[in-house]
Amino acid sequence: MLAALFRARVALGRAVRGHDLRMVPAAGAAWAVAAGVLGTGSRTGLAVSLAGLAVLLAALLRRHAALALVAAVVAGVAAGCAWRLALDEHGPVPALAADHAVASVEAQVRSDPRTFERAGRTGVVVGLRVERVTTRHGTVTTRALVTAFGDESAGGLTVGQRLTARVSLAPADRGPEVATARLLRLGPVRPPPWWWGGAQDVRDGVARAAAHGHPDGRALVPALVDGDERGLTDELREDFRRSGLTHLLAVSGTNLTIVLACLLALARVGGVSPRWTWAVGVAAVVGFVLLARAEPSVVRAAAMGLVGVAAAGLGSRGGTRALAWAVVVLLLVDPWLALRPGFVLSVSATAGILLLVPPFADALGRWMPRWAAVALAVPLAAQLACTPAVAVLSGEVSLVAVLANLLAAPAVAPATVLGLGAGLLALVPGPWAVLPGWLAGWCAHWIASVGRWSAGLPGASVEWGAPWWVLALLCAVLGVGLHRAARRPALAVGLCLGLVVVLVRPPQPGWPPRGWLMVACDVGQGDATVVDVGGAALVVDAGPDPTAVDACLDRLGVDRVAAVALTHAHADHVDGLGGVLEGRDAGPVLVGPGGGAPNRDGRTTQVAAGARLSVGGAQVEVLGPVGPGARVSDPSRDEQDGEGSAVNDASLVLRVHVRGVVLLLTGDVEPAGQDALLRAGADVSADVLKVPHHGSARQSRRFVEAVGARLATVSAGRDNSYGHPSAAALDLLRDVGTRTFRTDRDGDLAVVLRDGRLSVVTR
Incomplete structure (x- = not known):
């Protein structure tokens, strides 16, 4: 390891040779001083500024130019910090906010309004620059930044507009904004200056032009061109985060x-x-x-x-x-x-490109075209430089980022240029913006497809819990190794193939993964779901084979089953019950109107819609069946209607609350039963959905949209004769923004909760 670090140091020295680094110490000192002063206060800033001036004077007397440059920069940045903090600490708006005063303000809008949901109501948050404040004690002039919260009436504000408002002030967290303001009454709004109005017209034109293209373009083109992220879904953001494409979703260099x-x-x-x-x-x-x-x-x-x-x-x-x-x-x-994290990432990426692209491009250029070498070197250099900072911010390291950026890069420039051109042409009467907007939308669709595909790879990212400096050292060593490998075509290609194998089928460090909440067992063409309820398991359905479900529970280390729920009486859900019960300390077996198990030893308990149960550390709501499905009197009489079934619609539908996450386990309920739940007013919203009936084509769009799950699991057998999961069901889930995982391809699926984030780990 020490030898590798020494080689990394030598290689870094070669990389920076020929670069003008005289300003780097000054920039690093300025950054450190700014971060330190902002965390301590204006008096510290004043003291550091005076100390910097003293060092500057001494350096000038001794004609030490390098030290004089650093001291001058430190003194200037410290003085700027002290001045900004003094305004925040002693200005009129912070004083009024400390008293939670109500005041009338004249302000200018400085950021686009953003909507949010809270307690079932829609609110708006917008940044303001307050210029005049009037209270019963008089009027004062200021230039304070505040964050204002209002109702939907504030959603139509645009940057540059001037307004008057009655507000209730409150203190803000430490930052450039000195207070928060609740908009009590919004007064007259004056139009913005022509330059802001023109920029808004172009932004509106970009959005209108993008609407002519692929649906992905409606959200992504405005984000690429002008940073308008309002159309982006949480699912697309998560996919881009996992794939290392987040920088495309906001304005960047x-x-x-x-x-x-x-x-x-x-x-x-x-x-x-x-x-x-x-x-x-x-x-x-x-x-x-x-x-x-x-x-x-x-x-x-x-x-x-x-x-x-x-x-x-x-x-x-x-x-x-x-x-x-x-x-x-x-x-x-x-x-x-x-x-700001974004500043760290921007500087890191730019520095990585400046320092590392030339040596990487030269090494790759020995055996591939120069343009291809540069195209590969840029994302590789940026990723190596940004990885430690990204790991600190997200707790993960993306393994697919270089590949994803390489695949997305050819479409980024066309989408940006065509989108901007369409926005400008939209200002001219006529259909001139339609074609470039359509083309930009399809370029954006390619970028979104790359993000979704790469994020869905099992090895797209790995957790990182060690200190950031350890990862920085590893990246330095890795950079040296990759630079040497880049000179040898066979070794470089071999490493790329190895990375593909790791991404598609990553090695598992152990099973079950840390922080697992739920596991969809791979039991073939059937259902068996295990929920961790704290020291025990809730098992919902048992699959068709006792051996398969028993093996899944053994892999999870489950020796105590708090309860078993059998959603309905079909063999692919109940025949494996013996594999769950035998050899384990097991609680009651819960069944619904659709049956599921004989009442052996008084173990079976029937439940119905409306029941609420505590199972270990989980709370279970029985939502269904409701309607006709709840009145099945003879489960053995399976009246088929195509692929439908009365017994399927009699499935228990369970909403499980565990560790702050909501799981919706649906058995084989079909569209009639799904829509009956919605008509009954059941709250079916959930974070994770067990897709009904193994992902058959019989799904209610209204139901899937009402669930709004971030993740979904499909339990189906390999090469099953039913064609499960169907393309129609998978397309529906993708349309509503739900990421879907399948046992027929991925084996056991573990839904994992770590640091407040949900993900799926496959076995």
Whole structure:
């Protein structure tokens, strides 16, 4: 390990050789000072600023230029932090917020409204810059940032508008916003200045044009072009997080670099002289900031995009110097960036690209075309640089990020440029925006498909619980190894094939996985679901074979069964009951109107809709059957209607609450029974859905939409003659944003809860 670290240090030295690193110490010191001062207060900032000035004076007297540069930057950033904190600590708005005062304010909207749900009601949160505050004691002028909460009437506000409002103020958490404000009454709203109004027209045009393309484009194209994330679903965000594509869902330096490259190319084609191309670039940056809103993330993205342009024009040496200066300037403008995760990721990714792409591209370029080598080196370098920070933020390390970014990259630039072009053409009367909007939507569909596919791979990500610096050292060693492997085609291809094997069928460190809540057992064409209820298990259905379910419970280490629920009397759900009960301490067997087991030793208990049970640490609601299914008198009389069955609709439907997660276990209930539950007013919403009837085509869209599950499991046998799960059911689940996992392909499926996040681990 020590030898590997030494080789990594040598290789890093070679990578940075030729780069202008004189500003790096100053940028690092500025970042550390900003983070420290913001956490301690304005007095600390003032003291650090004075100390920096003293060091600066001493360095100038001794003609120590490097130390003087660091001291000057530290003094400036510390003074900026102290000034910002003093305004927050002693301004009029924080004082009023501390008293929970009610006041009238004149303010400017500084961020787009976002809607949220709370206690069944829709609310709106919007950022304001308060310019005047009026109370019964008088009127004061200020420029305080506040976060305002209101009802749906605030949803139509746009950036740049000026408004008057009656608000109730309250203290805010430490940050650039000095208070929160509840909008009691919204007064007159004045239109925004022309530059903000024009930017809003373009944003609206992008959204209208994207509506002509694929449904994925309606959500993703506005996010790619101008950072409008309102159409994104939680499921798409989660898929992009697992696949390492999250940076595409928000404005980043990549967006600006793409737009700048296109504009500068058009300027050269149009005959613009080189001395005026800088004006085109500056105009593009200003337009980008207006379009994507002048929020901290956008300002940061603009700076990183300019660093990329500097690197393209001045070489990696100039790019490294530009990155360090960008960090310093951004911290002077907004010191709170020092504590923002996005700032860490942007700087890390940009630094990784500047330092690591050239050596990786040179190594790969020995045996592949230069364009392909660069295309592969960019996501590889960015991922290596960002992995430690991502692991700290998410607790996971993506193994598929490089592959996903490589597959998505060809569509990112076309989607961005076509979407922006469509937004501009939408300002002109006529159908000019339809074609570019349609093309941008299909490019976005490719990106979304890559995200979903890569996130669905069993080995897409792994947990990381060790300190970040351990991962940083491992990434350094890995970078050296990958650089050496990149020179040898056979070794590089072999490593790629090995990674594919790990992604598709990852090795299991043990079973069951830590934090498991529920396991869908692979028992062939049948159902057997196990829920961890704390020291025991709730088993719902037992599959067709005692041996298969017994083996699944043994793998989970289950020796005590708190209760068994048999949803209905079909053999693929009940014939394995002996494998559950024998050799284990078992509680009652619960059945519904659809039957399920003979009453042996008084063990069987019948339950009906409306029953509420405590099973270990879980709370179980019996939602169904209701309607005609609840009145099945002879389960042996199975009246078939195509693939339907009266007994299927008599299945017990259980809603299980365990460790803050809701599971909906549905037996084989079919559309008639599913819709009956909705008509009865049952709350079927859940985090995890056991898909009814092994994923047959007979599913109610209204029911699946009402469940709204993030994850779904399908229990079906390999190569079964029924065609389960059906393509129609899988398409329906995908349409409503539910990620689906299948026992016929993946084996046992464990739903895992770790750090508040749900995921599925396969065996």
